[in-house]
Amino acid sequence: MKNLPMPTGKDIRHALLTGLWFMFLTFPLLVIKVDPAEQSVTWRWANLVWVGGVSAAVALACRLLAAYRAARVERLRRLPDQTAPQPKLPLLFRPERLLPLGTLAMLFFLAFPLVFSTYQVNIMTTALMYVILGLGLNIVVGFAGLLDLGYVAFYAVGAYTYGLLHLHFNLGFWIALPIGGLLGALFGILLGFPVLRLRGDYLAIVTLGFGEIIRLVLENWGAFSQGPSGIADIPRPGLFGLDMTLDQSLVYQYYLTVAMALATVFVVNRLRHSRIGRAWFALREDEIACQAMGIDKTAIKLTAFALGAAWAGMAGVLFAAKTTFINPASFTFLESAIILCIVVLGGMGSIAGVVLAALILMLLPEYLRALAEYRMLVFGAVLVVMMIVRPRGLMSPPRQTYSPSR
Amino acid sequence: MHPLLIVSGLTMDFGGIRALDRMDLRILPGEIVALIGPNGAGKTTLFNCLTGMYRPTGGQVLLNPPGRPQRRLHGLSPHRITAAGLARTFQNIRLFPNMTVLENVMVGRHCRTTAKLFGAIFRPSATVREERETVGMCLALLDRIGLIDQADELARNLPYGAQRRLEIARALATGPQLLLLDEPAAGMNPQETAELEALIASIRGDGLSILLIEHDMKLVMRLSDHIFAMDFGCLIAEGTPDEVRRHPAVIRAYLGEETTDA
């Protein structure tokens, strides 16, 4: 970085303006503190200075970095040697590192409960459930390009499948799991049919409505779902009727979730590199050309909805077993939004990216307690920054190559 | 010889506008047929009706695949028509921009391959074989259009002429009886046009029929066996290139009415 460009007057003006803008934006939230009990207002001016200073500095750094990059690209282009500069991946993400990195990650996840407390294990289980959800939604949004804002509905279907099957028929986790997946898929198709002709914004709105309908039905049809009071005492997953202590069963559940997440990665990866996966991509890229290539648009859309929803259904069963208590409040639009955040942040269609994004978005607020209060704010900020810095997500999906010998 | 495609009385109305008016067309096997006409004559609309993108208001489209019974194409959905043996390119290129060149062609094989969910997830040997055949065949197609070295490049990074050729390769991958090309030479430089002409000629060598919309009259006259000329949705002339070139209705359509005040 020896020839880092010097900031010009324009850069500094831009940075100052950014600082002012952020001060203005965060003023009501970070500066004014109203205490209704004491009927007093505290003005935290120090915060204002901090926000202004930090955002100006960050803005300046971003601009300088962008200028440096642009200069470097320009220099590379001027090189006498006309080989096109390969797009350089960050060190960690190069394909040849994937195997050792994957092994390392595997070891980490396997050893996790041995090293960390049950509390941490529990957090990790939740994060892994979001990995599953993110990968499932990735099929619909990332692969097939169908913007689904009601994904949490299928999660709810899965959770209530287990809850109700247990309540009425005393069925266990292992029977509920496939049924939850199947029912999820069924509901996916039910949603798919009416929205077959919709795309983009319209599709997003209808799916959003669908998600809310499912939640409202669960909330208000008390005779069926026990309404807002929910279903309690759902058993944790069993292992051949073995008696387990709470700690043991939490660890067991953790490994179960790891296995499910792995299975999801495996299946989604296989799908991606298949005839069906290519048809999804084609649908995402150009619906008309996709049909002209002999792809049955209806079938391929319904497959995407059904498969995505099936994963959500199974994740829902896992969720019900983990929390042992479910009620409609767990399945609000906010959940759909978070899962969508994971997909967008990870890079639409990238499997590794989605896994990483799920872990980051779920674990960061847990470990940065100070941030937890501003969780939604941070979510929003992260997304906005991502859209500016890396609009294609953390990792753009690898370019698929086929060699004839394989 | 028995015609491969018989279009009779094909009509398409958009509200009050009649974009196609009782069009009749016959295409023989192995023939290159051109469709010409001024802008807005309804050529692309005819393509859209033949390939099921639009549902024609009236008329019939019949396909006679060699050695198989006659099929009715009108009213079928686009993917069924492609499966029946019609493949097309688009006037304004419609590739899959964020897929690789090879993947673009592989999508074309979709209707000739069968791997389902089970095959995709468990990859039994049948699926592996099918996949390998698909890759092999698509690479051969890329070799033919001279894009083998760019197989792993994203389609959107290709130069314009290459994108047009890739669209043809993708259409060929569907294994068609009849290839419909909508202005394939539009926007090409003379060298690219020459390459395209060679490509089209070689496709005819495979025994396919080609229906070609083109404004480059020299290209049309050199390539086609038979020409249909249309204007305002109606067929105004048909015949060999020489006949059509001299046909008064065609001259009038292209040069304007002789009686109009200048």
Ligand SMILES: Nc1ncnc2c1ncn2[C@@H]1O[C@H](COP(=O)(O)OP(=O)(O)OP(=O)(O)O)[C@@H](O)[C@H]1O
């Ligand atoms: N979807 C549609 N809705 C309404 N009118 C349409 C539609 N598609 C085409 N038309 C009309 O049909 C007529 C024929 O259009 P078409 O695109 O087929 O012309 P074309 O012969 O392909 O012309 P060009 O040489 O410019 O491509 C035009 O008047 C057009 O406005």
Ligand SMILES: [Mg+2]
């Ligand atoms: Mg046209």
